[in-house]
Amino acid sequence: MIRLLRGRPTAVPLLGDALGPRGKRRVRVASFVAGVAVAAIVGWMIKGLMDAGQFAGRLWEPFTDSNVLDFLWVGLLNTAKAAALAMVLAMVLGALLALARLTDNRLVRWPAVAFIEFFRGIPLILLIFFIAIGLPKYGLGLPPLWALVLGLVAYNGAVLAEIFRAGILSLDRGQSEAAFAIGLGYWPAMRLVIIPQAARRMVPAIVSQLVTLLKDTSLGFVIPYEELLRRSDQTGKYYGNILQALVVAALIYIAVNYCLSHVAKRLEHRQRRRLGASGIRVAGAAEDLAVLSAQAQNHNT
């Protein structure tokens, strides 16, 4: 039994059990060939950049200057500010919309459905353009930060509403039936029974939506809002090192998002270990990969 468990290499879940001597030899040969191929591609890219003089110290030097670093740091802070404001407001809006969509009252439900489907179905950048370019034509101009936040809140509010709704609906009907049976009304049942359980299932999906939201703040650069992408772009234009500036911006985004995704994954693992429950998945929120893999695990069990 123990040998059987050990014999399953975690790295190759698909193949089932450990490879025999011939298989191992073949993997070694293939690994060598693939390693050479990957090294060749990476080497070719590096050589291309070298030949174009893109590794010249002059082009990277500005990023050791504390003024430039401060400039970018403020950009990152502005990104974080927009993301934090938008996330908090979108959670509130999403919760209200989800509850509205779950009630029996049509006068409440239908507007919520219309709002959710409309804002979930259009591109965020169209919405941001509308707020930044369309509204000022009616004298309704907003400062760039709030134009960006408003767009993010409308879009993510709609997406989060669907995540919340799916979380609430994913609970067994017996939970709400039992709550009503012991005499709780709609709101007490929601507050004491449904929401505490649903909330735990939603955490991974919410964190991955936060990653998406953080990435979407970069759309602010068209408004223009002084966030990380815009400030990197300006740095690149000023020092004539646009490629390097954008690579630095990309690396910062990658580092931040990678950490956040990692947190999401850990939360999800912990949740699955504790509750044995799987996350929820919302059609349309395609970027919810943590949730997607939760569903995958669900199929497996």
Add this chain to the structure above:
Amino acid sequence: MQVVLDNLDVYLEGMRTTVALTLLSFAAALVIGTMIASFRVSPIPPLRGAGAVYVELIRNTPLAVLITLFFFGLPKAGIQFDSFFVSAVIVLSAYTSTFVAETVRSGINTVAVGQAEAARSLGLTFPQVLFVVVLPQAMRAVAAPLGSVFIALIKNSAIASIIGVIDLTFVADQVANDNPTNAIAAFLGSAVGYLLLALPSGWAVARLERRTAIKR
């Protein structure tokens, strides 16, 4: 709404561009994404590593950064495409391929290990195990989530407007600038265009999800 009707041909042309961007990018993303997913489940470490690096780097970079990097940054290194449209398709397919790869990979993982083990114990070879037993089952689990990736791509394609591709979003801007008093209608026209693409796709995905659901 008169302004939309007056410019209907412009909107239709923009919609055509949006559809073309979406379909071409999705086709390319399916091919690249499936290839990356097969790298990531292969027993060959360099391929697994390369697949993981590709996915993590591209997925965690905002699309706006990717497209500016590609369009304004890479020409400095001598890589340049004259067509805005082609540039947009390359960036959108690279970005979408990471989501396709993760979807396909988790789809492959949904197939219980016992299936592959049973196939092997029957004497099937590795390609047979993969193509006859594992992938057909994985496809069921993957179909609906891939549909969601497609819907996200319809909306993501709007990013192409910032490098000058004349898609639905670009058209909204243009019409709003030409008709400042009707800006709301101008943007609504494009919004309706996107909804005409996204909502039916959403229904199709929901239907696909019901039909491919595996009751275990």
